[in-house]
Structures are given as structure tokens and as C-alpha cells.
Amino acid sequence: xxVGRTVRALxxxxxxxxxxxxxxxxxxxVWMLTTTLPLIMLGLWTSVAREAPFDxxxxxxxxxxxxxxxxVRNLTGSWVVWxxxxxxxxxxxxxxxxxxxxxxxxxxxxxxxxxxxxxxxxLPFTLLLLLGSAxxxxxxxxxxxxxxxxxLTGAWLLTFAVMVLIGALALFIDKAMAVMDVYLGVYALxxxxxVPLDLLPPWVEAASRALPFRYMLGFPVEVICSGADTRAxxxxxxxxxxxxxxxxxxxxxxxxxxxxxHQAFGG
Amino acid sequence: MRPLRYAGLLxxxxxxxLLTSLQYRADFLLDxxxxxxxxxxxxxxxxxxxxxxxxxxxxxxxAALLVMAWFTVLKxxxxxxxxxxxxxxxxxxxxxxxxxxxxxxxxxxxLVSTMRFQPWKVIDVLGGFGIAIAGFALRGRAPSIGDxxxxxxxxxxxxxxxxxxxxxxxxAAFKVIKLDNLVYLFGSLFDAARWPIQVFRGVWRFxxxxxxxxxxxxxxxxxAALGMLDATTALAALGGAVAAGAVARWAFRSxxxxxxxxxx
Numbered sequence: 001x002x003v004g005r006t007v008r009a010l011x012x013x014x015x016x017x018x019x020x021x022x023x024x025x026x027x028x029x030v031w032m033l034t035t036t037l038p039l040i041m042l043g044l045w046t047s048v049a050r051e052a053p054f055d056x057x058x059x060x061x062x063x064x065x066x067x068x069x070x071x072v073r074n075l076t077g078s079w080v081v082w083x084x085x086x087x088x089x090x091x092x093x094x095x096x097x098x099x100x101x102x103x104x105x106x107x108x109x110x111x112x113x114x115x116x117x118x119x120x121x122x123l124p125f126t127l128l129l130l131l132g133s134a135x136x137x138x139x140x141x142x143x144x145x146x147x148x149x150x151x152l153t154g155a156w157l158l159t160f161a162v163m164v165l166i167g168a169l170a171l172f173i174d175k176a177m178a179v180m181d182v183y184l185g186v187y188a189l190x191x192x193x194x195v196p197l198d199l200l201p202p203w204v205e206a207a208s209r210a211l212p213f214r215y216m217l218g219f220p221v222e223v224i225c226s227g228a229d230t231r232a233x234x235x236x237x238x239x240x241x242x243x244x245x246x247x248x249x250x251x252x253x254x255x256x257x258x259x260x261x262h263q264a265f266g267g
Numbered sequence: 268m269r270p271l272r273y274a275g276l277l278x279x280x281x282x283x284x285l286l287t288s289l290q291y292r293a294d295f296l297l298d299x300x301x302x303x304x305x306x307x308x309x310x311x312x313x314x315x316x317x318x319x320x321x322x323x324x325x326x327x328x329x330a331a332l333l334v335m336a337w338f339t340v341l342k343x344x345x346x347x348x349x350x351x352x353x354x355x356x357x358x359x360x361x362x363x364x365x366x367x368x369x370x371x372x373x374x375x376x377x378l379v380s381t382m383r384f385q386p387w388k389v390i391d392v393l394g395g396f397g398i399a400i401a402g403f404a405l406r407g408r409a410p411s412i413g414d415x416x417x418x419x420x421x422x423x424x425x426x427x428x429x430x431x432x433x434x435x436x437x438x439a440a441f442k443v444i445k446l447d448n449l450v451y452l453f454g455s456l457f458d459a460a461r462w463p464i465q466v467f468r469g470v471w472r473f474x475x476x477x478x479x480x481x482x483x484x485x486x487x488x489x490x491a492a493l494g495m496l497d498a499t500t501a502l503a504a505l506g507g508a509v510a511a512g513a514v515a516r517w518a519f520r521s522x523x524x525x526x527x528x529x530x531x
Contacts, residue, residue, distance in 0.1 A: 033455075040458055044462050127438070189311055200315065
């Protein structure tokens with residue numbers, strides 16, 4: 001599988017991905033609507049902040065935070081764990097392995113193809129709300145927007161790499177979905193999905209800076225809510241991309257090791 | 268005689284699901300562990316919040332724990348008794364095996380409701396009661412028997428509203444066929460029931476009280492157990508639950524009447 005062949009195949013794979021998403025648009029819409037946790041947390045925490053600001057967060061800060069979290073979650077969400085798990089279980093992985101393009105590229109392209117549609121559904125309404133209710137908190141400098149683009153790309157890649165890693169575990173163990181459940185719990189807390197990371201006890205917040213979860217959600221959200229001072233986040237951007245590299249290598253290693261012991265079963 | 272017969276049928280269905288589940292004993296332990304894991308994670312926002320703020324919208328930590336407890340109990344009922352049957356039924360409608368269900372000499376709605384159970388979700392239910400006990404222990408005052416009875420009644424009403432909503436979804440499945448992602452959509456909306464309804468304002472409060480009555484399912488039983496629920500709201504909630512049951516029965520029967528079987 002040469003690079004040239006992969007590059008030539010990419011436009012077709014992306015086109016197929018878009019076509020699939022559009023074909024199952026009703027299901028696609030319902031799946032997007034299942035990301036309700038940021039909105040529920042928004043309702044809860046703005047209610048709390050209405051009585052008095054909570055640890056430096058007022059209603060505006062909470063609104064901005066959770067709307068940004070909704071945007072980032074929708075743009076970086078990935079279903080590759082379920083996809084890989086099912087394909088490994090039923091033996092359909094064999095078909096995927098026959099294609100002369102690396103499975104990661106095909107899977108990634110399919111997921112990437114869904115991002116424009118997700119953005120088209122999630123962004124208009126959310127951005128309007130965000131700019132309307134907390135406009136002055138939102139990033140607006142050219143440098144800030146560049147950092148935002150980089151951080152969103154990094155978050156997407158990091159999420160995808162970790163998801164593929166967990167999916168590849170299905171080559172080793174029966175219950176990869178149990179690993180996914182454990183992961184989701186840790187992710188919900190340490191990425192800032194459940195609660196803004198500033199509000200957690202200091203030792204938890206310190207731990208979250210050393211782990212990749214924050215760079216999947218919390219960091220892009222911080223960039224969105226950074227207003228005018230984004231230069232300070234450049235260091236975090238470097239850490240995010242370091243994690244992207246690490247996660248990518250780990251995913252490749254686990255995949256290669258798993259394939260060596262994988263025997264097609266099912267069917 | 269009829270109720271006894273249906274009780275016997277229920278026992279048969281339960282036993283079948285139990286035997287299927289016990290084939291995978293490791294699953295049982297694993298799912299139990301995951302239930303406890305999720306219960307712990309769900310408590311984190313509560314603890315963060317009430318670690319700093321003594322009350323939120325009039326609710327303190329022990330009271331909010333009660334709402335969380337009833338949420339956990341109902342989630343156990345939803346995931347253990349209602350969702351598995353729903354998924355099984357929509358799959359059978361899609362493949363045409365539902366005709367065999369209709370052939371059996373028992374009420375179709377009963378058969379549809381008891382088709383499949385996930386017995387290990389009973390750990391969720393027990394965990395929910397554990398959280399409730401912890402809430403009362405924190406409060407320092409045990410509830411009166413009358414309050415507890417009203418709370419139990421409202422919990423049953425909440426569960427029956429959940430059930431009625433699902434029967435309406437099954438009735439719709441005869442037309443729409445592929446509905447399994449509605450299970451996930453409802454599951455994520457049901458998450459809002461973790462918090463007392465007073466926390467939500469404006470249009471969401473209206474939606475969660477009348478359209479998707481999460482308030483009835485978790486907040487009202489918590490208020491009843493704390494002795495804070497007035498008689499009018501309680502009666503209205505119970506009346507609503509009965510009405511929902513009647514609507515669901517009507518919807519299901521009319522769907523069955525118009526069901527053209529899958530065979531050619």
C-alpha cells in the first residue's frame with residue numbers, strides 16, 4: 001500500500017462517506033441529537049450561577065463553556081469503536097483487510113466525511129446562541145482562530161486515534177465494549193465534559209493536564225472561550241499534538257500486534 | 268383466574284430471560300461492576316456542586332441524592348425490563364418473527380412487554396435504593412411511613428409512564444420499523460431526570476413536566492419522600508400516569524388491528 005495509491009483513493013472514499021451519511025440522514029440526525037449532556041449540564045450550572053457566581057464562573061461563562069463543549073463534541077465524535085468491534089466479531093474485518101489502503105485511512109476518511117454534515121447541523125444554532133449570550137468571551141483574534149483550527153484538528157485526530165486503539169483491543173479481548181464504558185467514564189470527568197476542569201479539586205485538575213483526555217475536549221473549549229488572550233495556549237497546543245503523535249503510534253502498534261493473532265471468525 | 272394465568276406467564280418469561288443471562292456468568296459480574304462504576308461517576312457533579320454551594324434551587328445534598336437515587340432505580344427498570352423487550356420486538360417486527368408472537372393465546376401487549384429482561388440490572392435498582400438510604404442517613408431524619416408509601420406509589424407511576432411511552436414507540440414501530448436509535452435518544456434525554464426539576468427554567472421546565480414527564484419520574488417521588496409534595500400535584504401526577512396507560516393501550520391495540528403481517 002503505497003502513499004500514492006492511498007492519495008488517489010482518498011477522494012472516492014470521502015465521497016462514499018458523504019453519500020453514506022446522507023443516505024441514513026434520519027438516523028444521523030437522531031444520533032446527533034443524543035449529545036444532550038452539555039445542554040443538561042448547561043441548564044443545571046446556569047441555574048446554580050444565577051444565585052451567585054460559582055468559583056469564578058457566572059451564567060455567561062457556563063453558557064459559553066457548555067455550548068462550546070457541545071460544538072467540540074459534535075465535531076470530534078467518533079463511532080469507530082462500535083464499527084471495529086462489530087466487524088471483528090462478525091469477521092467482516094477480513095473484507096476490510098483486503099483493500100490495498102490502510103484500514104485506518106479508510107476509517108478515518110469515512111469519519112472525516114461526516115464532519116461537514118455534523119458541522120452544518122450543529123453549528124448554526126449553537127454559534128448563534130454562543131455569540132448572542134456570551135459573545136465577548138468567544139475567541140476572535142486571527143491568532144486565536146488559527147489556534148482554534150489547529151486545536152480542533154488535533155482533538156479530532158486524538159479522539160480518532162484513541163477510539164481506534166480501543167476498537168483494536170477487540171482483536172485481543174471479547175469485551176472491548178466494557179473497556180469503552182470505563183474509558184467513557186474517565187473521559188467524561190477528565191476531559192471537562194461533565195464539569196469544567198477549573199471547578200474540580202486541584203489535584204484532579206493537575207492530573208487532567210498530564211492525561212490526553214483534556215486535549216480531546218477541554219482544551220479546544222478553552223480556546224473557544226479564551227476571548228482575546230490566546231497566546232498563553234500555544235504551549236498546550238504543542239502538548240496536544242504530542243499526544244496526537246503518541247496516540248497514533250500506540251494505535252498502530254496495537255493494531256499490528258492484534259492482526260498477528262487475529263483469525264477471522266464468525267460467518 | 269385470568270390474573271393468575273398472567274402471573275404464571277410472567278414467571279415463565281422471567282425464567283427464560285434469567286436462564287439466557289446466566290449462561291454468561293462473567294457478563295453478570297462485569298455488568299454489575301459497570302453499574303457501580305457509573306453510579307460513582309454520576310455522583311461526581313453532585314459532590315462538586317454541593318461541596319461549594321449548600322443549596323441549589325432549594326435543594327440540598329441529601330434531597331438531591333434522593334432524586335439521583337430514584338433516577339438510578341428507574342434507569343435500572345428502563346434498562347432491565349423495558350428497553351430489552353423493545354429492542355427485541357422491533358427486531359422481530361423487522362424480520363417477521365413477530366407473527367409467531369401474535370399466534371400465542373395471550374394478550375399481545377403482555378407478550379411484547381415481557382419478551383426479554385436483563386436480570387443483572389437489578390443491581391442498578393438495589394444501588395438506587397442504597398443511594399436513597401445514604402441520602403436519608405445524611406439528612407439525619409428518617410421519612411414517615413406515609414411519605415414513603417406515597418413515594419413508592421409515585422415511583423410506580425413514573426415507571427408506568429415510562430412503560431406507556433415505550434408501548435407507544437412499539438406501536439409506531441409497526442409503521443416505521445427501524446427505531447433502535449430512539450432508544451439511545453430517549454436514554455440521553457432521560458439523563459435530565461438526574462436533577463430536581465426546579466433546576467430547569469422556562470420552556471425546559473414545561474417540556475420536562477408535561478411533554479416528557481421526567482419531573483413525575485424522579486422529582487415528585489423525591490419530594491414525596493421528603494414530605495414536600497402537595498396533594499394536588501400528587502393526584503395530578505397519578506391521574507396523568509393512569510391516562511398515559513390508557514392512551515398507550517389504545518395506541519397499541521389500534522396498531523395491532525392495522526398490522527398486516529410480514530408473511531406474503
